[in-house]
Amino acid sequence: MNDLINKRLKMAREKAGLTQAQLAEKLGFKDRQTLAAIESGQRKLSAEELVRAIRVLNVDLDYLTDGFRLVGEGKFSWRADKNATENLLSAFEERAGRWIATYRRLGEIQGIKTTVLQPRLALNERSSFEEASADGEALGTEWGLGDTPALALERAIETKLGALVLYVDAPKGISGAACLLPGLNTILINRNEPEGRRNYDLAHETFHLLTWEQMPPEHKEPIEGNHRGKGRHKRVEQLADNFAAALLMPERVLKVFWLAREKQDINVWLNRTAAEFLVSAKALKWRLTNLGWLSKSDHFDINDAKLTANGRPRKEQSVPRIFCEPFVRRLHTALAKGQLSVRRAASLLDTTFDGLSELFRAYGLPVPFDL
């Protein structure tokens, strides 16, 4: 039974604002029950009915038959600078939607269940920054992220939230995004950003996924902690920053480093300590400020131009592999079992056959085709 077409038919009917009885009549069915049986997957839509449905609902064939595309599903919030125009974001969102839909569709074909739960933080716009920080700390403990949370965060997002984390090559100006999609929330990270930025984005977007219902983020938010939007929007982003900082730099671990600082130059110490937490020295500075640990004289001594750390020293950083292991494994299974054609896979990922081969090799998987 072709579940995809049945489900999409229901979505298109609802989008058109038609009842089952109304659409059944337009499609020439003798009663509403025929359409009900189709929508619930008990009866198949015939070719002629499919053609009629496209005309009546005014959608293209792909709307009803292409599961590798999001159709009116998914809400995105991008972390991007002023270079990223709405047109650029829109074009990239289309591509990102394809990747996310690909992962979801292959999961459906392979019988992989997705979570029906949507975890939420009990925060809202009236929550204090201290409450957001406390929740960040608490979540790190609950998820067992350890002393360097950045190292374990991606895995925790996948296993505890059932969300997908995709490392992508985004156009200049786009740092990352959160995508709210029932059953498959996703975080996109520009893998070419420095390590500290990537980790901060991951934590920041986690906040949005966990608070989307009560505090929906804007479609575009600035990268640096310079949230110039209107009152409500600025507040949400500041809460997200406080949450992210506490999640990545737990107070109990930070305290050990702080007490051992002694007479080290504050700029040097910030750079060294940020490298330990795999965050930026500037993010660490603000974390200490919010904790009230930096004195006035410390602030006087801090020179932002000297805060160069953004994760580990550059030569020790590596660019993450594109996409992520669960994504590539799902794709590999699909090609090996003939659930997706190689040419279709290459087109979905905007790559070539050679590009697909390189992708599988990067994850230590045998290339499942010789074309």
Next chain:
Amino acid sequence: MQRGQVVLVDTNVVIEAFRARCWRAVSSHFAVEIVEKCYEEALTGDPLRPGYIVVDAAQLRMGLQKRHAVSAVQRAQVKARLTYPDALDAGETDLLAHTLGRSDAWIASCADRAAVNAALELGWEEHFISLEAMARAAGATPTLKHHFTDRWLSEVRTTYKLEQVLK
């Protein structure tokens, strides 16, 4: 395999025939036909990309007996019949859609596992031929990639049949 037999080919087969330099032999032995989308795909791509196979447009045209346009209705017809209507690329889908309306003794060659599975689902069992078999019939002995061999095609068909039995 009789000279002049109608054979439908997909994009992968065209590109491999050019790579292995057997296009001329195959296309002069058989009446090779293609759908428009596969024709377009065979001629598309970045020629500067490493490993890019040049498909000479004139040679391709000369070797083709017919090019078939596929309508949206034909596409809808094939998609309504497939378990996974979105698993194939546009050219592969159009090739399957085109064959739904044919009643002559056509055979076809495609080299992708998902495409072969979909074709078997549509009842193509008696219609397959590998590029290797085509080249052999035309008196050529090219060195082909695995997906274009008799052995690969046979393996995929057997696996498909076994999976249907075990379902």
